[in-house]
Amino acid sequence: MADTDWGNQTAVMEFILLGFGDLPDLHISLFLIFLVSYIATVAGNTLIIVLVVTDRHLHTPMYFFLGNLSCLEICYSSTILPKVLASLLTGDRTISVNGCMTQLYFFAILAATECYLLAVMSYDRYLAICKPLRYSALMNTRFCLQLAAGTWLNGCLAITIFILYMSQFIFCGPNEIHHFFCDPITLIKLSCGDTRLIVVFDFILACVFTLPPFLLTLTSYACIIITILRIPSTTGQQRAFSTCSSHLIVVTVFYGTLMSDYMLPPLDTLRGLKKVLSVCYTVLTPLVNPLIYSLRNREVREALSKAVSQYVAFPKNCRDSSIIT
Secondary structure, eight states, X not given: OOOTTOTTOOOXXXXXXXXXXXXXXXXXXXXXXXXXXXXXHHHHHHHHHHHHHHOGGGOSHHXXXXXXXXXXXXXXXXXXXXXXXXXXXXXXXXXXXXXXXXXXXXXXXXXXXXXXXXXXXXXXXXXXXXXXTTHHHHSOHHHHHHHHHHHHHHHHHHHHHHHHHHTTOOBOSOOEESSSSOOHHHHXXXXXXXXXXXXXXXHHHHHHHHHHHHHXXXXXXXXXXXXXXXXXXXXXXXXXXXXXXXXXXXXXXXXXXXXXXXXXXOOGXXXXXXXXHHHIIIIIHHHHHHHHHHHSOHHHHXXXXXXXXXXXXXXXXXXXXXXXX
């Protein structure tokens, strides 16, 4: 795939993730912010997974998909943030070519999967609000498993083909990546070969994994809003909207920042803005997911309250039993 006339240049064996290198005075502050965000993301999403698995009241399609989303968010953050934290703490911003490809592989799979998983969740809310009488029959266990498996396998297959194709490129020029993770567009620019075909491939994948799920989400929520407005009572409207408002917030933050980042032209003057947008969909979205779903969702709050009360009562019961014996 690479050009044969790249001469006697030495192939690049590692890249330098410039990241936040232009902000040396803020490295400690950024490290603390990202560390707290990462810990909160892992802890919050793990808590949601535990609640969904253990509380039988949450054994519904909505919370099944929410558990998948939480699992995805943990993996999503773990793909990028540990390397960012290590570079901020030690100052070592290098990453091997294989390490960069591996990071890109998992990041792209998880991003593509999240796009379709959010669309599936919006479709679930559409069926629940617009077709409540047929909801149980349509969104049965088998169909839920098929949708969840489809979102993961769909992204995995397409990205695997892309990475296998891209791994044949040789990198022999500059090895500096003006980002805090291995971005596909930047990597393509650093390749020595003819990149026209891979650029087209990348564009097609970006369109396939963003536009259809985004349009499906918009259509679902347009139908949901129309249905809600037809509900005669204000209380009924509020109850119906509360079931989907949390998901709508997550979708808005994720799609808004992701699409804005990739639609901006690759200009040096916009690097700072693109990094901010990247932080939003790689750090902010996984962080706000458990916060939004736990604070705004009554059923999750009740499950959490019950779990806490059981945890507090368990040591007391053990002490009482030991006293009796």
